[in-house]
Amino acid sequence: xxxxxxxxxxxxxxxxxxxxxxxxxxxxxxxxxxxxxxxxxxxxxxxxxxxxxxxxxxxxxxxxxxxxxxxxxxxxxxxxxxxxxxxxxxxxxxxxxxxxxxxxxxxxxxxxxxxxxxxxxxxxxxxxxxxxxxxxxxxxxxxxxxxxxxxxxxxxxxxxxxxxxxxxxxxxxxxxxxxxxxxxxxxxxxxxxxxxxxxxxxxxxxxxxxxxxxxxxxxxxxxxxxxxxxxxxxxxxxxxxxxxxxxxxxxxxxxxxxxxxxxxxxxxxxxxxxxxxxxxxxxxxxxxxxxxxxxxxxxxxxxxxxxxxxxxxxxxxxxxxxxxxxxxxx
Amino acid sequence: xxxxxxxxxxxxxxxxxxxxxxxxxxxxxxxxxxxxxxxxxxxxxxxxxxxxxxxxxxxxxxxxxxxxxxxxxxxxxxxxxxxxxxxxxxxxxxxxxxxxxxxxxxxxxxxxxxxxxxxxxxxxxxxxxxxxxxxxxxxxxxxxxxxxxxxxxxxxxxxxxxxxxxxxxxxxxxxxxxxxxxxxxxxxxxxxxxxxxxxxxxxxxxxxxxxxxxxxxxxxxxxxxxxxxxxxxxxxxxxxxxxxxxxxxxxxxxxxxxxxxxxxxxxxxxxxxxxxxxxxxxxxxxxxxxxxxxxxxxxxxxxxxxxxxxxxxxxxxxxxxxxxxxxxxxxxxxxxxxxxxxxxxxxxxxxxxxxxxxxxxxxxxxxxxxxxxxxxxxxxxxxxxxxxxxxxxxxxxxxxxx
Numbered sequence: 001x002x003x004x005x006x007x008x009x010x011x012x013x014x015x016x017x018x019x020x021x022x023x024x025x026x027x028x029x030x031x032x033x034x035x036x037x038x039x040x041x042x043x044x045x046x047x048x049x050x051x052x053x054x055x056x057x058x059x060x061x062x063x064x065x066x067x068x069x070x071x072x073x074x075x076x077x078x079x080x081x082x083x084x085x086x087x088x089x090x091x092x093x094x095x096x097x098x099x100x101x102x103x104x105x106x107x108x109x110x111x112x113x114x115x116x117x118x119x120x121x122x123x124x125x126x127x128x129x130x131x132x133x134x135x136x137x138x139x140x141x142x143x144x145x146x147x148x149x150x151x152x153x154x155x156x157x158x159x160x161x162x163x164x165x166x167x168x169x170x171x172x173x174x175x176x177x178x179x180x181x182x183x184x185x186x187x188x189x190x191x192x193x194x195x196x197x198x199x200x201x202x203x204x205x206x207x208x209x210x211x212x213x214x215x216x217x218x219x220x221x222x223x224x225x226x227x228x229x230x231x232x233x234x235x236x237x238x239x240x241x242x243x244x245x246x247x248x249x250x251x252x253x254x255x256x257x258x259x260x261x262x263x264x265x266x267x268x269x270x271x272x273x274x275x276x277x278x279x280x281x282x283x284x285x286x287x288x289x290x291x292x293x294x295x296x297x298x299x300x301x302x303x304x305x306x307x308x309x310x311x312x313x314x315x316x317x318x319x320x321x322x323x324x325x326x327x328x329x330x
Numbered sequence: 331x332x333x334x335x336x337x338x339x340x341x342x343x344x345x346x347x348x349x350x351x352x353x354x355x356x357x358x359x360x361x362x363x364x365x366x367x368x369x370x371x372x373x374x375x376x377x378x379x380x381x382x383x384x385x386x387x388x389x390x391x392x393x394x395x396x397x398x399x400x401x402x403x404x405x406x407x408x409x410x411x412x413x414x415x416x417x418x419x420x421x422x423x424x425x426x427x428x429x430x431x432x433x434x435x436x437x438x439x440x441x442x443x444x445x446x447x448x449x450x451x452x453x454x455x456x457x458x459x460x461x462x463x464x465x466x467x468x469x470x471x472x473x474x475x476x477x478x479x480x481x482x483x484x485x486x487x488x489x490x491x492x493x494x495x496x497x498x499x500x501x502x503x504x505x506x507x508x509x510x511x512x513x514x515x516x517x518x519x520x521x522x523x524x525x526x527x528x529x530x531x532x533x534x535x536x537x538x539x540x541x542x543x544x545x546x547x548x549x550x551x552x553x554x555x556x557x558x559x560x561x562x563x564x565x566x567x568x569x570x571x572x573x574x575x576x577x578x579x580x581x582x583x584x585x586x587x588x589x590x591x592x593x594x595x596x597x598x599x600x601x602x603x604x605x606x607x608x609x610x611x612x613x614x615x616x617x618x619x620x621x622x623x624x625x626x627x628x629x630x631x632x633x634x635x636x637x638x639x640x641x642x643x644x645x646x647x648x649x650x651x652x653x654x655x656x657x658x659x660x661x662x663x664x665x666x667x668x669x670x671x672x673x674x675x676x677x678x679x680x681x682x683x684x685x686x687x688x689x690x691x692x693x694x695x696x697x698x699x700x701x702x703x704x705x706x707x708x709x710x711x712x713x714x715x716x717x718x719x720x721x722x723x724x725x726x727x728x729x730x731x732x
Contacts, residue, residue, distance in 0.1 A: 016337035018545045019344050022368075031364055032357070040356060043682060044347070045544060046616040048673045051662065052681040054621060056690060058659035060697065061629075066652025073645040118663055118679070121694075122656075170694040276379035283383050305398035312391030316441065319384055323376040323439075 019044045059122045067129040074137060083141060090134040097127025105167055112225045113168040125171045128160060132175075153183035165223055173226055177233055181206060196244065203241035207234045228275075235278060238262055239285040246289045259289040271326050279322065287315060331491050333431045338371050339494075339546040342437070345369040353684040373437035384440030392423060392448045409463020416456030423449035431493070438495075446489045450501065454482045476512035479505040496553045503528065503561050518593045525565035532558040556619035559608045563627045566597045566604070569634040598638050601631045616676065629655070 017025070020041055027037040042048070070093075074086055100123050104116045115121050135152055138144060145151055160176030163169065184206045185199070214230030217223065242262055245255025263286035270278030291311070295304055348369060352362040376384070396419050404411065427445035436442045457478045483505035490498035506527045510520035535558060539551045564570055568589055589597075609624030611617070632651055636643050666672060666679040681687060 016335075016340045016545075018340060019347055020544055022344055026365060032361060036356065040351060043351075043356075046676070048676050048678040048682070049616040050678055050680060050682040050686065051621075051666070052679060053686045053689060054618075054625070055659045055663050055679055058625065058655050060693075062652045062654070062656030062659060064652070065648045065655060069646050069648030069650070069652060072648065076645045119660065170691060171697070174694070174696070276377045280379040280383045284386070287387075302398065302401055305394050305401060308390055308394030309398055312387050312394060316384065316387045316391060319380060319387065320441075323380045323384070 055118075059119065060125075063122050063126045063129070067126065067133065070130065071133045074133060078137070078141070086137060087134070090130055090137065093130045094127055094134060097123050097130065101127065101163075101167060108166060110220075110222045112223070115168075120167070121169055121171060124163065124167055124169050128163065128172050128175055131159070132156070150183055153179050157183060164226070168223060170226070170229060173229060177210065177229070180210070181237070196248075200241045200244055203237050207238045207241070210234050211238075231269075232277065235266060235281050239266075239281060243285060243289050243292075246292055252293075256289065256293055259286065263289075271322070274326065276326075283315065283319060287311070332494060333428065333492050334373065334437065334494065336546070338373050338437075341369050341371040342373060342375065343546045345371065350684050354682070372435055374435045374439060375437050376439055381438060381440040381443075385444045386440075388441050388444030389448065392445065396452070409459045413456045413458070413460025413463060416452045416459060420449045420452040420456055423452060427493070442493070443495060446493055446495070446498070450482060450485050450489060450498075453485050454478055457481055471512050471515055473513055476509050479508040479512075483509070490554075494550055496550050496557070499554050500557055503531075503557060518589050521565050521568065521597075522593075525562050528558050528561040528565060532562065552617050552619045555617070556623040559604075559620060560623045560627065563601065563604050563608075563623075563630070567601045567630065567634055568594060568597050569637045570630060601627075601634070601638075605631055613677075 023032070023037050023041050023044070026032045027034060032040070070090075074081075074090070078086055101120065104120060106113060106116050135156065139149065139152060157176050157179035160172050160179060164173035164176055184202050210230055211234040214227050214234070218227040218230075239259075239262060242255055242259045246252050246259055248255065263282040266278045266282040266285075270276055270280075270282065291307070295307060298304055298307075345366065348357065348362055348365055351357045352359060357365070396416075399419075400407065400412070400415070404415070407415075423445045427442045427449065430436045430439075430442035430445060461477065462475055483502045486498045486502035486505060489495065490502065507524055509527070510523040513523070514520060532555065535551060535555045539548070539555065542548050542551060605624055605628035608620060608627060612620030612622075612624045629651070632654070636647070663679045666674050666677055668674075672678050672680050
């Protein structure tokens with residue numbers, strides 16, 4: 001074993017090379033420069049030790065806790081505080097966040113843009129959440145749109161999409177997608193007729209709109225790094241919608257066909273792009289849908305259990321083959 | 331004891347580090363391609379998504395196969411018979427897991443992990459059915475029945491040692507939680523026993539870890555130590571682990587009635603002492619998981635302090651906590667940034683690993699979807715009481731009422 005002279009003894013008294021001994025060896029063999037060695041050895045020893053992730057999580061938790069407390073306080077004490085005080089406080093925070101973001105933001109670029117300061121993303125997120133609290137307060141106190149929340153949600157979704165693309169922020173993009181889904185759901189709830197079928201159609205429309213929009217923006221080169229977020233949300237909403245159709249008692253054939261098409265597309269996309277989340281979606285959602293079809297009306301427990309044994313093992317074999325051919329550690 | 335050789339695991343670790351470093355530009359692509367050839371491991375791995383799906387389908391297959399066996403071959407079996415067969419399946423599953431590793435060289439592949447998990451589940455179910463099946467329920471503690479969680483804990487520990495999966499250690503910790511309930515009905519004693527078990531584990535871990543500071547075992551040991559710290563904290567914080575937790579959270583009137591006063595107030599002192607100790611150890615050892623647990627228990631101490639003291643909670647408490655958290659994060663960031671080269675005492679706020687960016691991107695997209703529901707305010711009632719609610723249809727809180 002090359003480099004065993006640098007090796008250390010492991011728990012089973014087996015000699016092995018740590019990353020530090022490997023780096024030393026690579027430096028001696030001139031595969032890395034002495035500067036690279038020093039830097040990489042330092043990183044391996046945690047010198048310096050980066051607190052980047054921890055500080056970001058702390059900031060996120062701080063913003064979330066603050067807005068939760070703000071919403072809680074406003075909802076509990078609004079009558080005692082009065083509209084003017086509540087709206088002044090909320091508007092001041094919102095205004096400060098808006099001013100900070102627009103005054104600090106760099107020139108817009110269609111490519112991925114780093115935040116101008118470490119707290120920038122969180123100030124934008126704070127402003128977006130405070131906007132939601134203020135909007136809810138305004139409507140519920142003054143009934144500006146007579147309790148119709150649809151326009152609010154649509155306008156809010158539009159605003160969040162604009163902010164997400166202007167400031168390159170995934171937090172706000174997710175808020176926009178969430179608000180748009182809320183608008184679809186709320187609009188449908190006003191319609192009469194068969195609710196489940198309508199919601200399903202609505203979910204498909206949402207997928208079409210978001211997926212199509214995301215693909216179009218990706219093709220145009222507008223923040224192409226957002227495309228993954230669009231695709232993951234669309235895939236999950238689409239599979240849920242199609243599966244709910246497969247579970248229907250009547251007219252499920254078309255939905256089952258749609259499920260197979262969606263699974264094939266998800267699998268092909270996942271394998272072609274090495275995005276194995278989509279392979280997982282195809283396997284899990286597909287298995288649930290196919291199982292519900294095959295076991296429809298089957299009451300014999302032996303048949304049901306045999307089905308799960310056979311199909312479970314078959315799926316395992318297929319997945320292992322996929323893993324062998326395509327799967328690399330993520 | 332461990333199924334995998336140290337050199338195989340260390341090689342895998344080196345390969346991951348190389349991938350990270352080339353992504354950050356610390357190595358050139360040519361260097362990476364050259365060094366990659368020297369970090370070829372005999373272990374078969376897969377990515378996280380396939381691993382999860384393989385785990386799920388292995389569970390489905392094994393569970394269905396065992397159920398089918400009972401359905402086909404045993405009609406109306408006694409509890410003892412079921413127990414004996416479950417113990418046989420324990421052996422079958424565990425052997426299959428060992429073979430999957432030793433022959434197929436599977437490493438974090440999902441299949442061998444699910445088999446090992448099934449073996450723990452079958453062991454506990456089998457022992458319960460074989461030894462205690464058919465016994466009438468009794469509210470008084472029965473020490474003999476502690477054999478089941480004890481065996482579960484011991485076997486989980488073995489799985490952890492053998493396969494190196496930290497969640498097996500977590501399972502052992504969960505089994506330990508159930509042990510004192512069979513020995514005593516005193517809640518105070520139960521809390522103390524669990525804390526004592528974890529403390530013993532922690533001492534052992536601290537001793538063992540010191541020999542593996544920079545090798546492949548360090549990360550796993552770090553996670554286990556962090557879990558133990560968290561477990562000790564959860565055991566001593568009576569407002570966190572007590573079953574009637576919601577009452578003091580909302581009313582703030584319930585105090586130390588369930589626990590003896592000395593124990594109650596001792597634990598209150600301890601929940602304030604533990605966070606700085608954990609944080610200090612994490613920072614001294616530059617241990618990411620321990621630092622994270624230190625921060626978590628510090629926040630939990632702030633959150634549970636008022637219920638401990640019997641003080642009423644206020645609606646603005648989360649705001650103060652949010653300001654505190656953000657303020658601490660900003661202060662540390664600025665303080666570190668002002669150091670020479672952005673480094674102070676070996677710490678920096680700068681991102682040094684591609685993994686951090688990956689986690690940030692995935693987390694921001696996911697949390698952005700979830701957070702509006704969790705912060706949505708509800709309607710005001712006639713009295714300024716505490717109330718959560720609202721958050722309809724993912725509308726980011728715009729559908730809440732005031």
